[in-house]
Amino acid sequence: MKKHLDLLDLKILEALGVESPRNLNVVATKLGIKDPTLRARLKRLKPLIFLNINVYHTFIGLRKVCVFAKAILGREHLLFDSLKAHDFWLYVSRCYGAFEGCFALYAIPPKHESKFLSFLEHLKGKVLKKDLEFFWSTCFHTVNPTTNWFDEQSAEWVFPWNEWIEDIEKMEPPSELPYSLIDPVAFPQKADYIDIFTLKELEIDATRSLQSIASKLGVSLQTVKYHFDNHIIKRKLLESYQVISFPFSKMGSDLFFFVFKFPSQEDMAKFASSLLNKPFTRTIGKIHGQHGLMIQFDLPRKEFRRMIDGLSILSQKGSLADYWYIIQDKRFISRQTIPYKLFDKGNWQYEQEKYIKEVDAILESSVRPTLHY
Incomplete structure (x- = not known):
């Protein structure tokens, strides 16, 4: 089976992100191909992609929070498991780079924010170092596959970083960002x-x-x-359809999570807007109440340092205040859906004592980790 994406594959994935995987007839018409051709391509692509949705958690009464957790040496695997002892986790990944530990994304019922922070405090000194970083955030905007920066003649990806920097500098501040990147004023239950x-x-x-x-x-x-x-x-409970692919598998790539801080709202908006059509951008979230972004990138290894050079130029020009990043360990990434079983009569059931007990049970029954290759 062919493991790499060609131009038609990329165009199909791009169209799925725009029109949705539920409208295959529309996608085929847009691309000018026959429906059987599209379905045959999708059948071949199925092992290489994920087709799901991005829920707009704000409108189902949940608030996003991103946790960057530094593990106590030798307890990295226990930290990974402990972060999943909480029912409202969405995504947990081992990470390295700025520190050895985990990145985790949760969607918390707002009235239980303080209890969630107490849950994190319970981990400190057991599996978690004290210098924990967490950011309450907007929902995350999905950037689906694109043929932008794919050269049709050579059938290769190109990375014009200098043009990207120039585009940011010349760009007029966008009149508005995607609604998922605007600080919510409330978390209504519309479901x-x-x-x-x-x-x-x-x-x-x-x-x-x-x-x-x-x-x-x-x-x-x-x-x-x-x-x-x-x-x-x-009611906009569905923020977008999400098409997850790995366009740079042929080149070798890594997953990164960056935290960016900007001098102004204008600088932040221009930077975010510049990434909405880039093939290496996965998701973009805004730090609540700050000129800050959290962005997941899928970057070819040989291009990583060139992007860092570009960020250095933006910093020199005063449009980027600060940034740091972690590298995700692809061997240890877990996802789960919204915890639907805890939704009862329009409210989310939150069981703090259960989460604490589950963490303690994980620590008591800990076994030595095995090597993963």
């Missing part, structure tokens, strides 16, 4: 149980049929379709 269950199913597979979801819920197709059209779409 019911059918909405939450449907979102959970689409987080697993964006192409999952509404009929299969209706069968699992034990309700009619019409009921689920009504909720999908009139709640999930109209």
